[in-house]
Amino acid sequence: MMKKRKYRDLQDFVAELEREGELLRVRAPVSPYLEITEITDIMCKYPGGGKALLFENVKGHSIPVVTNIFGSEKRICMALGVSDLEELADRLARFASPPAPTSLRDLLGLALMGHKLSRFIPRKFRGSPAPCQEVCHIGSQADLGKLPVLTCWPKDGGPFITLPIVITKSLETGRRNAGMYRLQIYDARTTGMHWHIHKDGSHYFQEYRKRGIKMPVAVAIGADPATIYAATAPLPRGVDEIFFSGFIREEPVPMVKCKTIDLEVPATAEIVIEGYVDPCETRIEGPFGDHTGYYSLEDEYPVFHVTAITHRKKPLYAATVVGRPPMEDCYLAKATERIFLPLLKMVFPEIVDYWMPWEGVFHNITVVSINKAYPGHAHRIMQALWSQGQMSFCKCIVVVDGDLRVNDPKSIVTHLLNSVDFEKDLVITEGILDVLDHSAPQPLFGSKLGIDATKKMTYEPERKLPEIKSRFPGESVIHSALIRINEGIKDFYFPRMNTLHNPLLLTVRKDSGLTCKRFIPALLEHPDLEYFSVFVLFDDHIDLQDSSLIFWKIFNNVDPRRDITVQHGRIVIDATKKGPQDGHSRPWPDEIVMSEEIKERVRRRASELGIEELLSPRG
Template sequence: MHWHVHKDGSRLYHAYRKAGQPMPVAVAIGTDPVVTYCATAPLPPGMDEMLLAGFIRKAPVEMVPCLTVDVEVPATAEIVLEGYVNPGETRIEGPFGDHTGYYSPAEPYPVFHVTAVTRRRNPLYFATVVGIPPMEDAWMGWATERIFAPLLATQWPEVVDMHLPPEGVFHNLALLAVDKHFPMQARRLFQGLWGAGQMSFTKVLVALDDDVDVTDVAGAAKAVLDRLRLPEGIVVTEGVLDALDHSGLRPLWGGKLGVDATRPLPGEPGHGEPPPAGNPPPSEDELLGFLRDRCPGLRACRIPLPEARLTLALLVLEKTRAGEGRDLAAAALEHPGVDVAVAVEGRAEDPLRLLAWRALASLDPVRDLFLRDGKVGVDATAKGPGEGYDREWPAEVAHPPELTARAAEVLRRLGLE
């Protein structure tokens, strides 16, 4: 049973394990899509997902008892597996391709003993496709964002809107539109969210004023580069990470980054002063020529928003040694026209979305972010033993070409291209 340590299944299993009792379990496969979604929803501990499903459906979810365990399941499920889990009995499971776009590690999980299988006539086995985003689950993340953003505002009323871009796979990046009223309000919001339910797993929080549409990622990124004051706007700390986040030196915890790109209020540094003017950005070819002799593995320099006040440079490399990404980012900051340098692995032709996903997945802010003379360098490359990372860095999920071709053919036949 692939129960992550922070989730309800693991919490319930822990209670049975402490009591020394087997835990009854039922697995419902192929439920009403609303029920399937609600199983993923970030509800408070102990709140029944079926209540949320009934609220969204505007009708109760019909439940029926299992045959061999004292558990109820949705009556319309296609397949139901019944059984139990013994306390303390585990086996190695994995690796699995996951929604993060990486293969999750092989780890010990509880063993499920099946006592009965029931099914509908000619049942359908429901599944989803995972991999490098965006995939099907991106739309489930969008639903969570839209459904739960108003609830977030009941605890933090300054949050006007929120966006979880697919490149951040729901827990690596959150963009927040904030209506500020007092100094350091964005900082208080960061600390609050890093201690709140599933938002506590979010690695990077970005606060913008409420005149910015955070669902427009390109526009939000430009607003950050136009309004951010360095180094005052950067907050780095440590906290819990999602079980699928591999970036930290140790499992389940690591660095956090808060980016406060809101306008300073009275009492905050920079209030009443225009942001410092930036230097003209270099062209991508100019920066490539500036760095190529110092990093033979450098494949491309990308400057996605050259019109912004601060210049962000993405340095795409094929890494060959420990510390190469950090050295490259530091070298780029020596150019007077570069304010933020991010080293990320990839190919010259990789799209920006892919590079952003890879950088967010690889970043540990405590280990990888550094400041130089009011500029920011980031080593967002994969890490190894020479960089203090003693686990195996996961591989990116790859779909075999023949499978991709078959899927494209199915979509074509269904008119869904």
Template sequence: MDRLIEWLKKEGGLRVIDEPLDVELEIPHVAYLEVKKGEASRPLLFTRPVWRAKGIEYDMPVLMNLYANQELTRKILGRHPDEVAVGIEELMKLKPPKGLKAKLQMLPKLLKLKNVFPKRLKFKGECQEIVIPKEEVDLDALPILKTWPEDGGRFITMGQVYTRSLDGTMQNLGMYRLQQYDKKRLGMHWQIHKDASHFFDQYRDAGKKMPVTVCLGGDPLYIWCGQAPMPHGMFELLLYGFIRGKNAQLVKSLSNDIYIPRDVDIVIEGSVDPAAMEVEGPFGDHTGYYTLPEPFPVMEVQTVTMKKNPVFPATVVGKPPLEDKYMGWATERIFLPMLKPMAPDLIDYNMPENGVFHNLILAKMEVHYKGHAQQFMHAFWGVGQMSFVKHAVFVGKEAPELTEYEALTRHILDRLDPEKILITQGIVDQLDHSSPQTLVGGKLGIDATGPKVPRAIEEHLSDQLLLEKAQALAPEVRALKQYMTDTANPITVIAIEKKRSAKATIDALEPLSRYIAVLVVVDTINNDLENPYMLLWRVVNNIDAQRDIFLQPFIAIDGTNKNSLDGYVRLWPGDTHCDEAVLERLREKRIIDLDETLIRKWGLLPFDLYGDKGMD
């Protein structure tokens, strides 16, 4: 890891923080604010982590924000993700050569493939220089972080979780939340759809304990590979070999038959008893909400090994933008060729980070026949991790670039037709909180591939005049702002102090249909109508298409928090908010720069701009 630190100083502008900071909230809050600086964001090395609650001073530094920005992500990969994608596309198009000349031309490509497959070594790795036996294992000795005030405890955020199938024929690398229960036990938050969970089912059915090895550190590319959506049964470290052009070198775990990279910093080995489950959480997650407590498997730690002078890597999850923005960017670009075989007329796609990736996908396609976009919607919803996508918008090849969000939004609104909106049902991510039940919920598909549509409103009113008319019909409306008023379908966003269902408010506003094309309803609490980035985040998180989208008398979207007024019976989770005292302490120490504008821009603390009572 020393070489990585030096490389990050040279290539990534590594910021070294020598001030003693607490692993509970302080270190995560610093990283949370750093990554919101966009391309100016830098990786962070905390050299003196402490755990004040237990009086522990660590000699193991914490490294955060490895994927700090797009340029650093490109450097970690060694090239632009699009270049990696070209190589994958060429590989997928390989055909058996005909004739000697064709065979000779293919030989260099075939020789490169020998570097893809991980190589198993017969000796121990650097990660096993220090061995801590079971009786001496103490997870408190690791600077594991607690990120959010309401988290159920400390959890490992960048653990590379290595598992293998019962018959030993398949190995998997995933990245899951790992709650520390005590000195020797970790929670395994692998979701029901993941390969590790499928392996777990095999061991459970056989009545056997499941071996698990968790690694921390090493080449940053291992971390990216851990979250890559590889097809079922394919070992994620194949990607490492393909991208690096050299084999991942693996050594055998000391207490099981799982092979791991030789150069990781820390290794936690153990087993999971399928008969023993324990409540995990709550934890703030990448959705920007707390996930609710739920039973998950538990890992009993057998041994811990590490390098001499290891570094503890970690990340922070919560409201966007965060480090996963850049990891997701690389994933999106690299996996484009793998989507094209099932959607051959797909030109490009984009998953905005404020859509929390699985909540919104934008896709550009070449349209050849009526219903082509709807065909693509069903194809997306039926394959791999794309099946978790809740909202998909398709545009034609003449549309602006998918990352030109303002121009693209105008293009979509000029082609938005209620007749070309598909609402259906399907599988949703286990972290989704808005659907009436877990794992299954509404899906929204918008076909914006056609020609422009007629203007949907008869008359445009100013925000103030439209607000007055809305309040006369629905007194709970507290604020109103219109966007894209020059398009065929202007967007009207209202904030309500919710005393009845949002659907009742929408119905009450029906007389305003001549002025409103698309109505979006949010709560006054924690929403700023002047902040479209966070409004999109809020709405795509908060809606179930079957319950919350209405197509008459105008298109309406209920983006409010749901409760009994809406017939919602699950527990609605809260936002991830920073601890105000911790922010102030960090500001006083001059570790962070913070003002009221940044607090509101990123929703760092609770607020109510429009209600009768403020929350400041």
């Protein structure tokens, strides 16, 4: 069993990672411009998430950089002080839903539980100075250029602080929020403030904007791991993330007042940036290589003005690198998935389990299993989840029966291909979308897909599924049929699934302005292709045998209403890049790709960097 610990601060956690063999020290000089990203990306893509990385010699800076500290099942459990994520989930469920008292003893137990919760309330740090204020740079002495902030990807708009705890306070209620919003460095004393319109930080900002008052903001970099995680957690509005961190740690987070603004920050943080956001000022922020695997586009965002930078005498700079999954943030999201399941089941007791595949980048698909009790139950769950907190951003919800293991991709895909009637079991509706969803014709709002893959009950429409087809047409017949349909179809692959619905994956060259709508009817009508009832279209550079890649493309590139065609029980899914010819007038973001120069430089130095084993062919 994994040893459980609570950590005073980030350096305590990093030391424990090293003792557990979970840390690689990189002593060779590395650049914060792209090189640290490439090394981290290689480590994140290693099976199991590799190790945390401590870059001791960052060019142009005296502060070491640490990345990938949460990026494995073991490290995320270590960070939260548990041997298993279910342990924390069970503890949260006990506090959130205590049993109804039936005796004086039960009442006493509830009182003691309330007393125990009060112990997690943030406390004032005792002592002077607080660790995060051992060194103080006030006013013009503050210089963001002293921090080893990473430029992560070649097309990024500049260096970005990627693992900040951004602390704000409501002007109306005085409640604190600690969220994680990236900060683009503009110059020595200004950054972008990238809080999405749906986030608490943005809600509080609107209060200041309506009053025309500058908003104080504090940014903590490198707090203890529970506090870093808490800043990412989807807590209800008004619930203090610092209190939640105390709950995880089972001891309060010590806080200290900032030097130049009226906010408190975690006293044991490595670095704190103090300042304000002017509600009358915005500036172009981005692009940024985001967790979707695409660049989020440029847009107008508020500007954060720095009034002070304080830090430890020997701080660490904590950063994360996001991009095409799997990356470190996948394990933070997995923790949220497991920890908050009991709370979801309190609202919907029929839910057995749920799963958010990494390829869906957390907000594009959720598979939910339920104990179905009545006709239409699956549809009720879809609509109910689309009205719940951050689940409301989910683009696709698949509902299956409770006896199906939801986190087994092969079983889920096989089940869908054996049980779904595309005419009767798909629900297309509309709702809010994550700001990073690039496939919808409009930002922030678009179509959603629900799939009812539960067993049918009395009074539900009977499914009509294809019969088992014994005659496979043969590759040459398929090739000839596709060429006759359209010369823009370049390649195909048919996974041997042994299912009722047989899928055919196609790549399409659209550089001549071709739109897939032109030949979709022919795909469905050609007699030599009747063996297949599922067609999925991809751009011509896609490796059709890379299952993770094709699911990532499907989950990210499909607007259900525009890109799904159903006809006579068969379906075509267009997962290609869209443009004006497809009815998509918004800019389509580029995929994140590291420059060949940086990739080659890192591979050439692999032995020196200590990552040679990661680049060796694996059997």
